[in-house]
Amino acid sequence: AQSVTQLDSHVSVSEGTPVLLRCNYSSSYSPSLFWYVQHPNKGLQLLLKYTSAATLVKGINGFEAEFKKSETSFHLTKPSAHMSDAAEYFCVVSDDQAGTALIFGKGTTLSVSS
Amino acid sequence: KAGVTQTPRYLIKTRGQQVTLSCSPISGHRSVSWYQQTPGQGLQFLFEYFSETQRNKGNFPGRFSGRQFSNSRSEMNVSTLELGDSALYLCASSLVPLGTSYNEQFFGPGTRLTVL
Numbered sequence: 001a002q003s004v005t006q007l008d009s010h011v012s013v014s015e016g017t018p019v020l021l022r023c024n025y026s027s028s029y030s031p032s033l034f035w036y037v038q039h040p041n042k043g044l045q046l047l048l049k050y051t052s053a054a055t056l057v058k059g060i061n062g063f064e065a066e067f068k069k070s071e072t073s074f075h076l077t078k079p080s081a082h083m084s085d086a087a088e089y090f091c092v093v094s095d096d097q098a099g100t101a102l103i104f105g106k107g108t109t110l111s112v113s114s
Numbered sequence: 115k116a117g118v119t120q121t122p123r124y125l126i127k128t129r130g131q132q133v134t135l136s137c138s139p140i141s142g143h144r145s146v147s148w149y150q151q152t153p154g155q156g157l158q159f160l161f162e163y164f165s166e167t168q169r170n171k172g173n174f175p176g177r178f179s180g181r182q183f184s185n186s187r188s189e190m191n192v193s194t195l196e197l198g199d200s201a202l203y204l205c206a207s208s209l210v211p212l213g214t215s216y217n218e219q220f221f222g223p224g225t226r227l228t229v230l
Contacts, residue, residue, distance in 0.1 A: 032217070043118070043204060043221035090157065094213065101147070101170050101212055102219070104157035 002027045004093045006105035014113050019063075019078040021108045023091030026072060033074045034092040034102070035065055044090065050074065061085070086112045116140065118207050118222035126228045132193040135225045139186050139207030145169075146188040147212060147219065148180060151202040160203075163188055164211045192227075200229045 007022040025031060032051045036044040048059025055067045065076045074091060091105040119138045127133050139146050147170075148160040159172040163182035182188045186207075192199055206219040 036221075041223070043223045044206075045221070046218060049218065094217065101159035101162060101172060103159075104149075106156045 002031065002093050002103045004091050004103055004105040006089075006091050006108045008108050009106065010109045010111070012111040012113065013081045015083055016080050019076070019081045019085065019110065021076040021089050021091075021110065023074045023076065023105060024072050025074060025091070025093045027093055032094040033065075033067060034094070035059065035063070035074075035076050036090045036092060037087050038090065038107075039087045047076070047089075081110075081112045083112050083114065086110055118205060118220055120203075120205050120222040120225050122225060123223065124226045124228075126230065127195050128230050129195055129197060131195050132191065133195060133227060135190045135192075135203055135205075135227070137188045137190070137205030137207075137222060139188070139205075140220055143207035143209055143220070144186050145208045145211050145217075146182055146186065147206045147208075148188070148190050149204040149206065150174075151204060151224070152200075157204070160190065162212050169211055170213075195229045197229050200227060202226050 003026045005024045034049045035047040037047050038044045047063050048057045050057045050067045058064045063078045065074055067074050088107045088109050090107050093103050121136045145164045147162040149157050151157045161180050162170040166182045177193045180190045202224045204224045206221045208217050208219045210217050
């Protein structure tokens with residue numbers, strides 16, 4: 001069965017410092033992995049996705065994530081945080097072979113201070 | 115291109131009532147999925163429709179149902195509302211069905227349902 005664990009429920013950083021949001025997954029097959037962001041009172045926006053092409057995936061707004069099969073991880077990073085990055089971030093797994101629905105992590109709230 | 119739209123944005127109902135939520139996908143998208151978001155349970159998949167057929171269903175009681183029309187618009191219905199049904203209901207559309215490689219879902223802003 002698929003599952004995804006976001007290791008931190010809340011991460012606080014200062015503007016201009018690096019961001020690291022951690023995600024571990026469990027999947028029987030080769031999964032597709034996604035990171036979504038949700039700003040207050042808004043829908044979810046896709047940041048990036050991994051679909052077995054390149055292990056280092058670049059997304060929008062300077063975010064990137066690295067797929068590490070040996071560690072079953074898909075951590076999200078950004079070199080320099082901006083105030084507008086404050087939001088909730090969801091790591092998501094989709095089991096393409098099983099054709100099942102998306103499984104969302106519990107979310108990580110990112111706070112950015114000036 | 116217009117994004118995914120959901121109506122209404124906010125809804126207040128009382129226990130025992132029923133409610134219908136609407137979702138209009140991005141033009142050309144034939145897959146519509148519904149999710150429930152609550153502080154306690156997070157985001158949970160309800161069901162997916164593709165070309166008017168339900169393809170997947172999450173672990174929700176039969177009070178939750180949906181349908182899709184020939185123009186790909188979808189409705190979700192919840193009957194006999196309970197207090198625990200209070201949540202943000204999100205709809206997402208995509209060109210291809212869930213589970214297809216390179217599937218990308220576009221989310222609407224959600225409908226905030228409050229059950230009193």
